Amino acid sequence: MRMSQYFLPTLKEDPADAEVISHKLMIRAGMIRKLASGIYTYLPYGLKAIQRVEKIIREEMEKAGAIEVLMPSVQPKELWEESGRWNYYGKELLRFVDRAGRDFCYGPTHEEVITDLVRNNIRSYRDLPKNLFQIQTKFRDEIRPRFGVMRAREFIMKDGYSFDVDEESAERTYMKMFNAYCNIFKRCDLDFRAVEADTGNIGGSFSHEFMVIADSGEDTIFLCNHCNYAANREKTEVGEKIWHINKDEELQDIEKVYTPNKKTIEEVSNFLNVPTNKLVKTVIYLVDSVLHMVLVRGDREANEIKVKNYLKANEIRLATNDEIEKILGIPVGFMGPYKTSGIRIIADISLKGLKNFVTGANEVDYHLINANFNRDILVNEFADISEARDGDPCPRCENGKLYSKKGIEVGHIFKLGTKYSLSMRAFFLDEKGKEKPMIMGCYGIGVGRTIAAAIEQNHDRDGIIFPAPLAPYPIIIVPLDIKNQEIIDISNKLYNKFLDMGIDTLIDDRDERPGVKFKDADLIGIPYRINIGNSYKKDKKIEIIVRRTKEKIYLEYEEVINFIKNTF
Numbered sequence: 013m014r015m016s017q018y019f020l021p022t023l024k025e026d027p028a029d030a031e032v033i034s035h036k037l038m039i040r041a042g043m044i045r046k047l048a049s050g051i052y053t054y055l056p057y058g059l060k061a062i063q064r065v066e067k068i069i070r071e072e073m074e075k076a077g078a079i080e081v082l083m084p085s086v087q088p089k090e091l092w093e094e095s096g097r098w099n100y101y102g103k104e105l106l107r108f109v110d111r112a113g114r115d116f117c118y119g120p121t122h123e124e125v126i127t128d129l130v131r132n133n134i135r136s137y138r139d140l141p142k143n144l145f146q147i148q149t150k151f152r153d154e155i156r157p158r159f160g161v162m163r164a165r166e167f168i169m170k171d172g173y174s175f176d177v178d179e180e181s182a183e184r185t186y187m188k189m190f191n192a193y194c195n196i197f198k199r200c201d202l203d204f205r206a207v208e209a210d211t212g213n214i215g216g217s218f219s220h221e222f223m224v225i226a227d228s229g230e231d232t233i234f235l236c237n238h239c240n241y242a243a244n245r246e247k248t249e250v251g252e253k254i255w256h257i258n259k260d261e262e263l264q265d266i267e268k269v270y271t272p273n274k275k276t277i278e279e280v281s282n283f284l285n286v287p288t289n290k291l292v293k294t295v296i297y298l299v300d301s302v303l304h305m306v307l308v309r310g311d312r313e314a315n316e317i318k319v320k321n322y323l324k325a326n327e328i329r330l331a332t333n334d335e336i337e338k339i340l341g342i343p344v345g346f347m348g349p350y351k352t353s354g355i356r357i358i359a360d361i362s363l364k365g366l367k368n369f370v371t372g373a374n375e376v377d378y379h380l381i382n383a384n385f386n387r388d389i390l391v392n393e394f395a396d397i398s399e400a401r402d403g404d405p406c407p408r409c410e411n412g413k414l415y416s417k418k419g420i421e422v423g424h425i426f427k428l429g430t431k432y433s434l435s436m437r438a439f440f441l442d443e444k445g446k447e448k449p450m451i452m453g454c455y456g457i458g459v460g461r462t463i464a465a466a467i468e469q470n471h472d473r474d475g476i477i478f479p480a481p482l483a484p485y486p487i488i489i490v491p492l493d494i495k496n497q498e499i500i501d502i503s504n505k506l507y508n509k510f511l512d513m514g515i516d517t518l519i520d521d522r523d524e525r526p527g528v529k530f531k532d533a534d535l536i537g538i539p540y541r542i543n544i545g546n547s548y549k550k551d552k553k554i555e556i557i558v559r560r561t562k563e564k565i566y567l568e569y570e571e572v573i574n575f576i577k578n579t580f
């Protein structure tokens with residue numbers, strides 16, 4: 013591609029509304045432009061990057077036995093009513109009505125459409141397993157679109173769905189996809205981890221997320237420093253090992269003590285001179301319109317998603333002070349599980365066996381000391397609902413400790429089981445002619461998000477440093493004096509040679525100062541810049557500059573060809 017004819021509007025300044033580096037650089041490098049909140053155009057250079065990822069995805073999917081289809085983005089309400097998600101999905105689902113008054117949505121995901129397709133066209137075990145995927149535009153009316161195409165409303169996703177005859181076969185398919193995903197992100201040259209994950213809006217029995225490690229990531233993951241345990245924060249198990257910190261202590265008499273204006277854990281802990289891990293913190297959630305009391309140890313935090321999953325709830329949020337005081341009639345800041353009735357209480361497993369603890373007395377300015385379960389407080393449910401912390405013992409191995417990292421979720425795979433095949437009646441006939449539900453799995457990759465994540469991991473102060481497999485153009489040729497015919501000729505010769513070799517190459521044939529050309533080449537992150545100027549005029553040497561290391565290599569024409577041949 014000739015820069016003089018290309019459409020690559022680069023910018024010197026960071027856009028005002030961009031928070032993260034990939035968003036800034038994708039705008040400045042002329043890859044994307046915003047049309048509306050969370051809705052972006054891919055310019056030619058950005059589109060080329062997208063196509064690089066798509067090519068890798070297609071190759072690995074096909075290798076793993078998945079077949080490409082293309083489904084519509086507009087989906088009828090009836091299918092979503094069959095699966096039960098029309099009401100469940102909430103405001104992220106963009107709904108609209110056609111001229112005949114029929115309800116539709118713009119697909120945020122395609123379980124319903126694919127299940128409908130497969131149930132209508134596959135009847136026999138002989139036609140299974142089937143694994144179908146597409147690369148297509150999704151719409152999710154995200155509450156807070158941000159970070160450019162990383163959390164957009166309209167975005168490109170690769171989504172795949174598998175159908176198997178039984179659990180065993182479904183698990184084999186899941187593992188194939190797991191491995192294919194590892195291959196994809198390896199081929200993209202990304203530093204990533206596969207972690208155990210929550211199943212969210214999609215549902216199903218278990219899943220893994222593929223996380224690109226980056227400080228700007230919205231997700232926190234926990235990893236073991238000893239074994240290969242890795243999980244999303246929302247899923248990280250808090251092992252039994254943190255229980256029973258004082259299980260052998262003698263029971264003391266419960267006592268109500270005056271704690272004037274001491275409301276927070278820190279205030280109470282300091283005032284009573286009791287460590288925070290002997291305090292019980294009370295949190296009230298509104299779970300599907302019902303108030304629930306959640307107890308965690310004073311040095312721990314409840315995790316909303318863990319609570320939601322434990323209760324198998326659709327919606328959850330913290331109760332407001334008003335709701336707590338008006339409905340429960342207990343004072344915020346002095347709440348506790350003592351003598352409460354009519355509210356379900358769930359205690360974190362970290363509290364199991366805790367003796368002589370401090371908790372709110374449900375009375376303004378009072379706490380209880382030496383409270384104990386069974387004797388003073390009856391709690392029937394202990395569940396894993398608190399958040400893991402750095403340094404926690406690994407829930408899987410003997411000696412490991414957990415540490416956390418920030419990550420960007422680029423891929424997500426789920427074992428769906430029969431969630432959709434039962435509700436939507438996707439049945440097949442087995443060898444004995446018996447009707448059975450298909451066992452499903454689903455597999456997503458954020459294509460635009462993968463590019464953004466790659467940029468988060470690969471940049472410096474001058475701009476993007478594309479990993480070679482994702483680079484829209486792996487090479488840029490920069491003739492430094494476009495008035496000099498010798499330089500123009502050799503530049504064109506090299507350019508045509510690279511095109512013949514099948515390497516997408518840019519040539520900066522603009523009438524611009526070298527400094528301007530270098531700045532642009534660095535900003536857009538092309539792995540190899542080939543300068544043709546003074547050193548060529550002097551002794552026929554061509555300069556190759558490696559974008560990542562800034563290393564300079566001087567070679568003659570034939571050597572350049574060999575160097576590039578060996579590199580790509």
Ligand code: ATP
Nearest residue numbers: 161162163164167169421422423424456457458461
């Ligand atoms: P998140 O937790 O980030 O919202 P999700 O769990 O909703 O993601 P999935 O439903 O599993 O995402 O979608 C599959 C993939 O699509 C994700 O792994 C992610 O890479 C991508 N993706 C999801 N939402 C967005 C978005 N708003 N913008 C860009 N990519 C997205």
Ligand code: MG
Nearest residue numbers: 152154212213
């Ligand atoms: Mg989401």
